[in-house]
Amino acid sequence: MNLILNINGNAMVCEASAAETLMDVLRRLGYFSVKHGGCKKGECGVCAVLFDGKPVNACQLLAGQAEGHSIQTIEASGQHPEQGWRKTDGLSVLQQAFIESGAIQCGYCTPAMLLAAQALLEKDSHPSEAQVREAFASILCRCTGYLKPVQAVLRAAAILRGEAVEPLQAAPAQGSVEWTPLTPAAPELPETPGGVDTQVMPKIWTLPKTDGRTVVGKPERKVDAVKLAQGKPAFTADLDMRGMLVAKVLHSPVAHARIKRIDASAARALPGVAAVLTWQDIPRVVYSTAGQSDPIPGPLDTFSLDNKVRFVGDRVAFVAAESAEIAEQALRLIEVEYEALPVLLDSREAMKPGAVRIHDEPEYVNFAGSDAGRNLAADIRIDIGDVEKGFAEADRIYEAEYEVPKVQQAHIEPHVVVTYWDEDDRLVIRTSTQVPFHVRRMLAPVLELPVKRIRVIKPRIGGGFGGKQEVLIEDVAAHLTIATRRPVRYEYTREEEFTASRSRHPMRIRLKTGVKLDGTITANEMHCLTDTGAYGCHALTVTGNTGHKAMALYVGDGPYRKSPNIRFYADVVYTNHPPAGAYRGYGVPQGYWAVERQMEHIARDLNLDPIAFRLKNAIRPGELHPFSTAWSEGREPRPEIIHTVGLEQCVQQGKAAFGWDERYGNAEWRTVPGKPHLRRGVGVALAMQGTAIPYLDMGGASLKINDDGSFNLLIGATDLGTGSDTVLGQMAAEVLGVPLEDIIVYSSDTDFTPFDVGAYASSTTYISGAAVVKAAEQVAERIRIRAAAMLGERGVKVSPEEIILADRKAAAPSGEAVTLGEVARNALHHNDQEQIMAVASYKSPSAPPPFAAQFAEVLVDVETGQVTVERLLMAVDSGVIVNPVLASGQIEGGMVQALGYAVCEEMVYDEAGQPREVDLVDYHIFRADEMPELQAMFIETDEPTHPFGVKAVAEIPLDGVAPAVGNAVLDACGASLLVNPLTPERVWRALKK
Amino acid sequence: MIIEYHRPETMAAALSLLARPQPLTLPLGGGTTLTQMHDLTCAVVDLQRLGLDGLNGEGDVITAGAVLTLQGLMDQAGSDTALGRALDLEASPHQRNRSTLAGRMMTADGRSPLATVMMAMDARLVWLPEGQEVGLAEWFAMREGGRKPGLLVASLTWSAGMELAFEAVARTPKDRPIVCAAAARWPSGSIRAVLGGFGNAPMVVYDGLDGHDIVKAARKKYAQAGDAWASAEYRQEMAGVLMKRCLAALEKKEGQA
Ligand SMILES: Cc1cc2nc3c(=O)[nH]c(=O)nc-3n(C[C@H](O)[C@H](O)[C@H](O)COP(=O)(O)OP(=O)(O)OC[C@H]3O[C@@H](n4cnc5c(N)ncnc54)[C@H](O)[C@@H]3O)c2cc1C
Ligand code: FES
Numbered sequence A: 001m002n003l004i005l006n007i008n009g010n011a012m013v014c015e016a017s018a019a020e021t022l023m024d025v026l027r028r029l030g031y032f033s034v035k036h037g038g039c040k041k042g043e044c045g046v047c048a049v050l051f052d053g054k055p056v057n058a059c060q061l062l063a064g065q066a067e068g069h070s071i072q073t074i075e076a077s078g079q080h081p082e083q084g085w086r087k088t089d090g091l092s093v094l095q096q097a098f099i100e101s102g103a104i105q106c107g108y109c110t111p112a113m114l115l116a117a118q119a120l121l122e123k124d125s126h127p128s129e130a131q132v133r134e135a136f137a138s139i140l141c142r143c144t145g146y147l148k149p150v151q152a153v154l155r156a157a158a159i160l161r162g163e164a165v166e167p168l169q170a171a172p173a174q175g176s177v178e179w180t181p182l183t184p185a186a187p188e189l190p191e192t193p194g195g196v197d198t199q200v201m202p203k204i205w206t207l208p209k210t211d212g213r214t215v216v217g218k219p220e221r222k223v224d225a226v227k228l229a230q231g232k233p234a235f236t237a238d239l240d241m242r243g244m245l246v247a248k249v250l251h252s253p254v255a256h257a258r259i260k261r262i263d264a265s266a267a268r269a270l271p272g273v274a275a276v277l278t279w280q281d282i283p284r285v286v287y288s289t290a291g292q293s294d295p296i297p298g299p300l301d302t303f304s305l306d307n308k309v310r311f312v313g314d315r316v317a318f319v320a321a322e323s324a325e326i327a328e329q330a331l332r333l334i335e336v337e338y339e340a341l342p343v344l345l346d347s348r349e350a351m352k353p354g355a356v357r358i359h360d361e362p363e364y365v366n367f368a369g370s371d372a373g374r375n376l377a378a379d380i381r382i383d384i385g386d387v388e389k390g391f392a393e394a395d396r397i398y399e400a401e402y403e404v405p406k407v408q409q410a411h412i413e414p415h416v417v418v419t420y421w422d423e424d425d426r427l428v429i430r431t432s433t434q435v436p437f438h439v440r441r442m443l444a445p446v447l448e449l450p451v452k453r454i455r456v457i458k459p460r461i462g463g464g465f466g467g468k469q470e471v472l473i474e475d476v477a478a479h480l481t482i483a484t485r486r487p488v489r490y491e492y493t494r495e496e497e498f499t500a501s502r503s504r505h506p507m508r509i510r511l512k513t514g515v516k517l518d519g520t521i522t523a524n525e526m527h528c529l530t531d532t533g534a535y536g537c538h539a540l541t542v543t544g545n546t547g548h549k550a551m552a553l554y555v556g557d558g559p560y561r562k563s564p565n566i567r568f569y570a571d572v573v574y575t576n577h578p579p580a581g582a583y584r585g586y587g588v589p590q591g592y593w594a595v596e597r598q599m600e601h602i603a604r605d606l607n608l609d610p611i612a613f614r615l616k617n618a619i620r621p622g623e624l625h626p627f628s629t630a631w632s633e634g635r636e637p638r639p640e641i642i643h644t645v646g647l648e649q650c651v652q653q654g655k656a657a658f659g660w661d662e663r664y665g666n667a668e669w670r671t672v673p674g675k676p677h678l679r680r681g682v683g684v685a686l687a688m689q690g691t692a693i694p695y696l697d698m699g700g701a702s703l704k705i706n707d708d709g710s711f712n713l714l715i716g717a718t719d720l721g722t723g724s725d726t727v728l729g730q731m732a733a734e735v736l737g738v739p740l741e742d743i744i745v746y747s748s749d750t751d752f753t754p755f756d757v758g759a760y761a762s763s764t765t766y767i768s769g770a771a772v773v774k775a776a777e778q779v780a781e782r783i784r785i786r787a788a789a790m791l792g793e794r795g796v797k798v799s800p801e802e803i804i805l806a807d808r809k810a811a812a813p814s815g816e817a818v819t820l821g822e823v824a825r826n827a828l829h830h831n832d833q834e835q836i837m838a839v840a841s842y843k844s845p846s847a848p849p850p851f852a853a854q855f856a857e858v859l860v861d862v863e864t865g866q867v868t869v870e871r872l873l874m875a876v877d878s879g880v881i882v883n884p885v886l887a888s889g890q891i892e893g894g895m896v897q898a899l900g901y902a903v904c905e906e907m908v909y910d911e912a913g914q915p916r917e918v919d920l921v922d923y924h925i926f927r928a929d930e931m932p933e934l935q936a937m938f939i940e941t942d943e944p945t946h947p948f949g950v951k952a953v954a955e956i957p958l959d960g961v962a963p964a965v966g967n968a969v970l971d972a973c974g975a976s977l978l979v980n981p982l983t984p985e986r987v988w989r990a991l992k993k
Numbered sequence B: 001m002i003i004e005y006h007r008p009e010t011m012a013a014a015l016s017l018l019a020r021p022q023p024l025t026l027p028l029g030g031g032t033t034l035t036q037m038h039d040l041t042c043a044v045v046d047l048q049r050l051g052l053d054g055l056n057g058e059g060d061v062i063t064a065g066a067v068l069t070l071q072g073l074m075d076q077a078g079s080d081t082a083l084g085r086a087l088d089l090e091a092s093p094h095q096r097n098r099s100t101l102a103g104r105m106m107t108a109d110g111r112s113p114l115a116t117v118m119m120a121m122d123a124r125l126v127w128l129p130e131g132q133e134v135g136l137a138e139w140f141a142m143r144e145g146g147r148k149p150g151l152l153v154a155s156l157t158w159s160a161g162m163e164l165a166f167e168a169v170a171r172t173p174k175d176r177p178i179v180c181a182a183a184a185r186w187p188s189g190s191i192r193a194v195l196g197g198f199g200n201a202p203m204v205v206y207d208g209l210d211g212h213d214i215v216k217a218a219r220k221k222y223a224q225a226g227d228a229w230a231s232a233e234y235r236q237e238m239a240g241v242l243m244k245r246c247l248a249a250l251e252k253k254e255g256q257a
């Protein structure tokens, strides 16, 4: 039908079918700011438009319904302030506030948030925090934890009212903020911080040596924020190509079966279908989907399509058609006859004799201890010291079995890929991935193409959190492009994200700890039984990290500190659950649930202060990482000293800011007057993560100067919304003495940017950052040499080593200077011409762990078991903080993901392996209007192994929240849970015990 | 898949479209559900031009038009009332801006907080063309049997002047309830108590004057209410706890009045 839609004040005539949603039509017309979360129930809200001024979901509205109404998208708001000779009003106040406040991480939810905020401010110029949160309640953001977006709106509202707001570009608060003295004097408790204000800077204990830096350490705006705030077509799906087909996959309805017969003839005959591929149509190449370095540290057990299905959601056939509707119709026409096989879902049954074998294919390739005959994807046996002797020397032995669930990354942008042949017959894969270089290397054999004929482009990514450290769907589109010779787009629906994606590994963890009565840990032993699901992607390495990080924190005290006794054994087994994989934290949150719950039990049982007990046994600076001589992600281990540990200061400052001493053990505070069914409690957990994989992770950077003294920084590192492009740009700018705006950052494209392993293992700032610094130093050296010569020509005698790069100039100590633009033009055009440029790469011999103290406050309804988390505070030692706003955004957002792990997120299956959760309604992630108060603070340490002293920040916030909440529930009401999340029924049952 | 879209200007035109034997023709409220039913082939009749979005009180009867949005109702009810809290849990703001009262009641299942509260309010659906009034409980029972009392819901009605209470338990403050309870008390002293959080429709626990043993009746009602989300044992216990809280809240309100 013909429609006239009033979009952003313009009458647009368009064709639409009766079934088309407003979202489909707007995106077809090029309004790519209207994003798509793949939902069926309108749960993500990123497709929002203003409909007669009110925010609504465009995916839940027929285009026909919109005729005669006004539709507004973010394309109507603001534009880049500088458009050459054409002057503009620039970005809107809201857009600017979002950019300045760090409210944009991946930016996928940003257009929707901006529209919702705009509608609110049009109604009420003085909104309260609660009103802002309510306005955001329909929009799921998995990155920010909502705090900075809320602050941005309050800030914009104040500016629009003409009020003065505090500048954000101020140096991180240090002397101005009152810190608790480090000597153990009685801490003076600050008042409980009340809600949010418009100040987005976290509290940072800065190091004196960082004084004088002009870019590193500053709250620089994200380099990609301006385009994201405008909803520009920056993401994978924001691309229209002539003749592009839509791909769909037929997923298995059963958990375990052989495909006896498959007949796609009816589907192929359907008009509009370009190709249907079954296992009979494509090469049978065994591989692993885990996006890791070569050789993959895990079994090869996957085929693009197979004649066997191993979980509900496994692949059966691929379809490419002219439209999504036709492709879906074609899926229904594929006839499949399944021969049912026994279903194995209980990890405890997997290795028992007689258990059904999940991988019986002859092509299966083992890695290390994997044994498909026993359904064993990986095994780990690590003994450090003499564990039995340690137990014999203990006064008490504590043993318990913990259980952690399968949970979803739930990035709001689904997996999405576009493939096409370019004019040179090279296959281009434009994909939302964390690992573009691994995609290229790993898919080459699967597609029977040499690496050199594949180009992988990573545009902006709408969140990944590990879910996109998987070569998950690129092969589907690529096979279909090969089959049809046409461009193909494949985008997961939210349901596919649940049924056919990856997740955090569920585990059963047995812990045994030997302790002396004075609280000295004498030995610690962990047995993990991990359910990797149907495929062994990340099987070994995720579970390895469970031990490597969570079991390394508490080494013991006294003689045990010098020679800790630690055992970590794990079996990672196949079942007919959907495969698990990488998820931010990478095995470590699982470990800390067990370790930190156990520490709490021990401290309480021995009547010890829970924090003092932990610190007594925690690892200290200068000590050997106990696992470094035993295990390294399936590779050769090498000893590693931990140089910086800010744990004690994290505890002390975190405690003070949280008001721990006032609350812990305070019976009066625990009760709520007039509400006898409510109890308050506080809990703590300490954590240690890692930074990169030593001797393995490598990142490259290439840097060149332009005529005006600006620089192109090309990096293989993969910014998936975290802000790594910005942070790496800041490092280059600091070395080169220019503002960040002079660094044009581009990531990543396998044709143009140097190699990088990708965004995982918290390695980017540390590894890729060091590569950037190396390249920048080489460029700086060339600049100094040339500048000295140029100054010499002007009669200033100066050696290159004396030249200082600052304020876009190369200056002699006397003050005489040449601008970098002059240096660039001299080099490019005038004299002894050269391109000042450098390429550098970096791999690290160390993986310095960040540390953190996590605090939680809860309110428990002891009649219903409902737990309401009221406050989360995390004090983090991540080394030197390169960008305080981005770093605190990582902590806030990470804590909120971990909060889901604590109270509501889990993926549950029935006895046939059918999932309970297939959308973001049943799988509840936290909304803006139900958030606890969040606070992130940093204790800087100066990590000597990095040029700027940085360590990782991104994963550690996932570690401590669940156990801290568990410990707080114990504190509140005595309910002790060994299983997370703490759902009302679980807490109620624990209370009944 | 939706194969035809109609936007009639008159009720007569709407009814005649809906009365067609072929193709299957359905009323379109907000569209928040219908747009997602890709497997269903149907034509839709958009009700937006029919003036069915009012909310009026006449005497002690309140009438809400079928296409009144959930937000429209919330604006009137106030967000801190029992009805407002149920609406808040029912749908997020973007949904509330589009989703219609009738559309919700057509598709609501037992976990719907709004259906639970509206059933406690003894809300009735007015079906056209006959103008037949059908209570929500009755509607859910008919729906179970695949029957419809008419072509279209024109409005919902309920009586004014009742006191309402609503309680819920969920994993987080804004999650869908695992169990919820609502109770209404009329000036006559008559009480109507309903449980939600389970099954295909909320369940009426009690409807009468003496208010005797409602808590016990609630527990009994959910004695078998186990599913993938909660055990029957837990739901039964919560039915009692939440119903007790609802009744206490009603009593408190009475005390204040
Ligand atoms: C987050 C979320 C969770 C949800 N959870 C559930 C759930 O658990 N259970 C559930 O059942 N639904 C659920 N829904 C769907 C929800 O019930 C719908 O959103 C609701 O029906 C929307 O109303 P609408 O006006 O948009 O309906 P529409 O999509 O327009 O219509 C819904 C149905 O009602 C009919 N209808 C509409 N108006 C009338 C009328 N006046 N007279 C007669 N028939 C009419 C339509 O023909 C259609 O069959 C959920 C939705 C969301 C977004
Ligand atoms: S709500 Fe529309 S895409 Fe998620």
Ligand code: FES
Residues within 6 Å of the ligand: A103, A104, A105, A106, A107, A108, A109, A110, A140, A141, A142, A143, A144, A412, A462, A463, A721
């Ligand atoms: S910034 Fe909100 S989803 Fe990524």
